[in-house]
Amino acid sequence: MSFVAVRDVAVSYDETPILERINLDIDEGAFVTVVGASGCGKSTFLRLLLSQESATRGTITLAGEPIPDRPTPDRGIVFQRYSVFPHLTVTENLILPLELARSRHFGRLFGARRKALCTEVDDILVRIGLAHASDRYPAQLSGGMQQRLAIAQALLMKPKLLLLDEPFGALDPGIRRDMHELLLALWEEIGMTVLMVTHDIAEAFKLGTRLIVFDKVRHDPDAPTAYGATITYDLPLRRPSAQRTDIATASVEAADALDQTISLLTNENRKGAPQ
Numbered sequence: 001m002s003f004v005a006v007r008d009v010a011v012s013y014d015e016t017p018i019l020e021r022i023n024l025d026i027d028e029g030a031f032v033t034v035v036g037a038s039g040c041g042k043s044t045f046l047r048l049l050l051s052q053e054s055a056t057r058g059t060i061t062l063a064g065e066p067i068p069d070r071p072t073p074d075r076g077i078v079f080q081r082y083s084v085f086p087h088l089t090v091t092e093n094l095i096l097p098l099e100l101a102r103s104r105h106f107g108r109l110f111g112a113r114r115k116a117l118c119t120e121v122d123d124i125l126v127r128i129g130l131a132h133a134s135d136r137y138p139a140q141l142s143g144g145m146q147q148r149l150a151i152a153q154a155l156l157m158k159p160k161l162l163l164l165d166e167p168f169g170a171l172d173p174g175i176r177r178d179m180h181e182l183l184l185a186l187w188e189e190i191g192m193t194v195l196m197v198t199h200d201i202a203e204a205f206k207l208g209t210r211l212i213v214f215d216k217v218r219h220d221p222d223a224p225t226a227y228g229a230t231i232t233y234d235l236p237l238r239r240p241s242a243q244r245t246d247i248a249t250a251s252v253e254a255a256d257a258l259d260q261t262i263s264l265l266t267n268e269n270r271k272g273a274p275q
């Protein structure tokens with residue numbers, strides 16, 4: 001049974017199709033990278049999996065059950081930026097969501113339960129290299145530190161499905177590389193299923209065990225918004241650090257062809273885009 005099963009899903013906004021005929025099965029523990037031209041509906045797809053958006057048609061199941069109609073703690077998301085609370089310190093940013101989730105009535109935990117929670121927070125602060133900055137506010141952190149905090153915030157909720165929407169898009173290349181290593185280590189350690197949108201094809205190949213591409217297959221030159229995007233490529237990938245042996249290897253030729261196709265598609269879309 002697939003962990004995530006998407007069947008014939010479509011999304012329209014004000015009768016404008018954004019996504020159509022989406023069919024996808026994701027195994028538990030996969031790291032799926034998602035690429036596609038700007039505006040083709042990648043974030044919309046993540047929002048569907050988070051229940052921030054509803055499908056116009058089709059069904060989505062998670063671990064065999066229909067997807068809940070509102071966000072739940074077993075599905076976490078990290079955005080490109082600004083997903084931490086600016087008025088809370090690093091530690092408070094990590095404690096607050098946990099307290100709210102675990103203490104439904106008062107939003108606070110006391111005694112042994114609070115102590116256990118603080119130990120968890122201290123552990124993850126060390127893990128993400130922010131122990132020395134625990135009392136700082138987000139504005140006093142670098143971009144990379146803020147993203148580490150956002151990832152830690154999501155991971156503390158122990159999501160079964162982690163959704164990442166260009167989480168490293170605003171970071172410098174060196175910091176990006178460090179973040180890749182951190183994310184891969186945490187993914188392998190925790191064994192969660194990850195879906196990550198990126199505009200960086202090299203990042204998609206480096207991190208994913210599988211890569212999917214969204215694009216339009218139906219075009220009407222007289223009505224550019226008549227059709228939505230769908231999944232046009234679905235490639236298993238091999239990552240050098242992956243321990244798993246059941247992951248098929250995408251050939252170098254397929255990777256090159258895909259890279260070229262995406263460049264072409266992006267150029268095509270730019271030509272059609274309003275200036």
Ligand SMILES: Nc1ncnc2c1ncn2[C@@H]1O[C@H](COP(=O)(O)OP(=O)(O)OP(=O)(O)O)[C@@H](O)[C@H]1O
Nearest residue numbers: 013014018036037038039040041042043044045197
């Ligand atoms: N709530 C909404 N109401 C109406 N249209 C929307 C809404 N959200 C997104 N859209 C439109 O849906 C399309 C897909 O948006 P989406 O953000 O999912 O694309 P994307 O592939 O993630 O883009 P990017 O790569 O630029 O982030 C866009 O044309 C966008 O304007």
